[in-house]
Amino acid sequence: QANRLEKAAAAAYTFLQRNPKHELTAKYLSYYRGMLDAGEEPLTDLEAQPYEAVFLRAVKLYNSGDFRGSTEDMERALAEYLAVFARCLAGCEGAHEQVDFKDFYPAIADLFAESLQCKVDCEANLTPNVGGYFVEKFVATMYHYLQFAYYKLNDVRQAARSAASYMLFDPDDSVMQQNLVYYRFHRARWGLEEEDFQPREEAMLYHNQTAELRELLEFAHMYLQSDDEMELEETVLPVEPKDPPSDAEFEGEGDYEEGIYADWWQEPDAKGDEAEA
Template identity: 95%
Template sequence: MARTAWGLLWLLLGSAGAQYEKYSFRGFPPEDLMPLAAAYGHALEQYEGESWRESARYLEAALRLHRLLRDSEHEDEWARELQLFGHVLERAACLRRCKRSLPAFQVPYPPRQLLRDFQSRLPYQYLHYAQFKANRLEKAVAAAYTFLQRNPKHELTAKYLNYYRGLLDAAEEPLTDLEAQPYEAVFLRAVKLYNSGDFRGSTEDMERALAEYLAVFARCLAGCEGAHEQVDFKDFYPSIADLFAESLQCKVDCETNLTPNVGGYFVEKFVATMYHYLQFAYYKLNDVRQAARSAASYMLFDPADSVMQQNLVYYRFHRARWGLEEEDFQPREEAVLYHNQTAELRELLDFAHMYLQSDDEMELEEPEPPTEPEEPPSDAEFEGEGDYEESIYADWWQEPDAKGDEAEAEPEPELP
């Protein structure tokens, strides 16, 4: 009898031990998987109904599911993860202090689509017509031109611009981009000095344009870390990844949004183009050390450029003549930083699009192209004066008398 009792006790203890073993999410029996809330809720219902066996069975199942949820995480990376989120908590605490003391941080953050509209300069499509109706033609010209600088193929706004300039008889007057970044004018001046043969002046302005662009680019990246709207209930890591992917898209777009438009054409590979000019201008000034470093910097962005490859071969062949060391053939520090930063941002975004977009828990949005509405703004927003297009076109539109063209503001720069 005693042996039987001890055997039963060991059997009970053994089953209790199995109840509290650690489970791996890879090896948990699929037939035992169910939502924890459902298992526990059913157990309590059976408990209230005094179905003791059924209640006990589901209470044990709920405990097992809870341990699966709690104990199956891999723990090898805990120190690194705590360090990472420690930095996140520190930045969050800093921002919270700013919000308490600075009124600008207390204004609600705008929705992401509204920010995209402003990045594509959509408000200027409304503003130029509003200024025209208010009989402020100079401001209408500036607003229309500002919109076209980001949306150069928008034919309707281009027609409006020519019409406004015709009314002012100012077809030859220079146009003003109200959103122009400081580096744009400096870059254009550097190109003009280069084309005129003033290579010293060109290098000075080009170096300044490069530094100013990188500063604006850094501010753009920082601006992508603003508030984000959280609309879905998600697991911890998918939620973090979703917010990070949205920030990544904004940061990748910085390079595109900051590319200047010269004479209706966006300057492709803008940073590389500046190093291209610097390489040749420094060579003309007989500063071969800076020329070689500029060439190496350019090659980061366009390693297949055969002309620049030949230039580097030429510099290396005559290295003894100019006293060049191996370090003189290394890219400049800021070029390496910018290249690595933009390349890694694109790689991470590509990874997010490839591996996170199809996840049922993720709703990673496709990036939207800059807004170029085919239909002009409705007059309902301008004191109800009828249809936006008909209110102007029906009276006067045959062909504007203005001589200028939206692409005549500046010639496309000639590359060396």
């Protein structure tokens, strides 16, 4: 509306990076491109993370056969991603807006569950979008590239450790299983020790951290839900009769008194007598 088409196009493009199937925004972006006569020129992702461009460059170098340049950029992308991930976790801590007034312990439980959900969402929120598709298992994917690139550089020690790191996130990958078998079979040739088949330290830390967060969140959903038993039930007041009996009904000797005497002065049954019907 302010006739700032460049910013409108960048905002629409940024939104589509996280919501690639949003048809209305895609139409808006196409319209903005036409108005700007931009054609297929690349647009700016206003929320792009620093590791995304480095990762894409590493992949391009890998595909071109420049494995040394690819490993350097991929290692940098991995380190930058882990730094951003740590900042994302830290951002989930601290003060939260409280919209409901609850007792102390339920309020603390809700705060804990909300913080956990935020931390679990960090992994998905930081996953880059490449060509309209999210890079699933982003950290594992980087280790996959590193494994083969290091192998092509004849750095089998780093290749084996990258393969073991990848297996933390996808232990059923048959291709990587075969790669590890190959490295173990030729371990004497390359002078590999058992420690060379262990995952890298940062991979272990990231894997254990994300797995623990998911387990804690599942626990919170199961056992830290709001307890409705502590809420006071609505008090149901006794309903008074519309026409209460008057005092005159209880004056004199009538059916009321006869009923009392009949209940209290009847003959007691002896043992063996048949009960009255």
